Amino acid sequence: VAEEMLRTRFRRDHCIFAGRATTTIYLALRALGHTTGTVVVPGIVCPNPASAVVFAGLDPLFCDVRVSDYTLDPDRLGDMLEGPSVVTAVIAVHLYGHPAMMKTIGALAREKGVPVIEDAAQAMGGTYRGKALGELGDISILGFGSNKIPGLAGGGALLTDDAALAREVRALAARLPEQPADAAEMQQAYRKLYYAVRDLQDLGVETSPLFRQFPAAFKRMYLYRADDAMAKAVVDGLDRLDDDVAERRAKARIYREQLDSPSLRHPEVNFDEAAFWRYSLLFDGDAHALAERVRGSGVDASNWYPNIAPWYSKGGKLENADYVERHVLNLWTDKSKSLEDVRADCVRIRRCIEG
Numbered sequence: 001v002a003e004e005m006l007r008t009r010f011r012r013d014h015c016i017f018a019g020r021a022t023t024t025i026y027l028a029l030r031a032l033g034h035t036t037g038t039v040v041v042p043g044i045v046c047p048n049p050a051s052a053v054v055f056a057g058l059d060p061l062f063c064d065v066r067v068s069d070y071t072l073d074p075d076r077l078g079d080m081l082e083g084p085s086v087v088t089a090v091i092a093v094h095l096y097g098h099p100a101m102m103k104t105i106g107a108l109a110r111e112k113g114v115p116v117i118e119d120a121a122q123a124m125g126g127t128y129r130g131k132a133l134g135e136l137g138d139i140s141i142l143g144f145g146s147n148k149i150p151g152l153a154g155g156g157a158l159l160t161d162d163a164a165l166a167r168e169v170r171a172l173a174a175r176l177p178e179q180p181a182d183a184a185e186m187q188q189a190y191r192k193l194y195y196a197v198r199d200l201q202d203l204g205v206e207t208s209p210l211f212r213q214f215p216a217a218f219k220r221m222y223l224y225r226a227d228d229a230m231a232k233a234v235v236d237g238l239d240r241l242d243d244d245v246a247e248r249r250a251k252a253r254i255y256r257e258q259l260d261s262p263s264l265r266h267p268e269v270n271f272d273e274a275a276f277w278r279y280s281l282l283f284d285g286d287a288h289a290l291a292e293r294v295r296g297s298g299v300d301a302s303n304w305y306p307n308i309a310p311w312y313s314k315g316g317k318l319e320n321a322d323y324v325e326r327h328v329l330n331l332w333t334d335k336s337k338s339l340e341d342v343r344a345d346c347v348r349i350r351r352c353i354e355g
């Protein structure tokens with residue numbers, strides 16, 4: 001039932017529901033059938049899509065992002081598709097809920113016969129030029145974890161109009177194990193290890209070889225099938241999606257209007273289209289120090305995501321991704337805050353900026 005609901009809502013021919021979004025990216029890559037080659041991934045991204053590439057036996061090849069909205073830069077993608085690497089797929093990510101430039105990306109990839117995997121795990125409920133995010137890739141990926149939009153019980157969905165590919169994905173998905181009983185403990189171990197390695201990095205240690213070990217060490221936490229509770233949560237909760245996104249947009253508008261410092265650069269996105277998983281903007285000073293000050297004032301804030309290209313040392317230096325890593329600040333748009341909370345937070349954040 002969950003698959004049928006999603007298929008209908010996102011106007012796709014086929015939907016396969018699995019344990020999490022990472023699992024579905026892995027299934028997509030396996031079903032595409034390449035056993036060697038690279039997959040283009042934006043440098044600024046949640047590390048999980050790159051891990052999915054590794055699980056599928058392929059190499060992530062990192063592409064720079066746009067400083068305007070932090071999504072895959074089609075100009076750089078064009079250069080990569082002309083380059084020597086055998087690119088087997090492009091993962092375009094609507095990071096933070098900001099729509100990636102799907103039309104241009106799709107045209108570039110199509111010209112080379114390379115499929116586009118649209119990762120809408122942070123962007124459900126968003127749109128792009130009149131179409132739903134999730135409707136725009138040869139293969140599209142959705143995520144239903146508790147930290148996604150609208151915040152459900154887990155699971156991921158793969159959408160496609162390609163019948164043969166869908167059959168292959170379904171066959172592969174049927175062979176996945178169940179979610180491991182110790183998934184929560186593993187997630188905690190991941191968190192601890194991640195921050196320990198970040199601490200080492202802050203001490204000047206070269207940590208890429210350590211980060212590169214993460215996918216193998218945590219593999220079983222990422223590849224598993226969905227269970228009935230996940231599917232039921234989608235069936236019961238999907239109708240909350242549009243209201244949730246509308247509320248997030250209202251909060252994003254408050255941040256944009258109330259945080260009007262010249263040291264802040266707001267994302268250049270269409271506020272009627274983006275889904276605003278977080279409200280993410282650039283601070284022209286040290287955004288990590290600012291986030292600490294903001295947290296010290298009682299307002300939660302983060303600096304996701306790092307440029308993960310150096311972890312794998314594939315692709316050249318990514319200047320924009322490095323810039324976004326240093327300057328991005330994420331603010332909360334979810335149910336933990338009312339519109340009034342967001343207005344009050346803006347006053348505190350402004351004080352932190354002004355020192």
Ligand SMILES: Cc1ncc(COP(=O)(O)O)c(C=O)c1O
Nearest residue numbers: 020021022046048121122143145
């Ligand atoms: C953009 C993006 N893609 C994929 C994933 C993987 O989602 P999941 O946690 O459901 O595996 C995440 C989050 O972890 C994400 O933020």
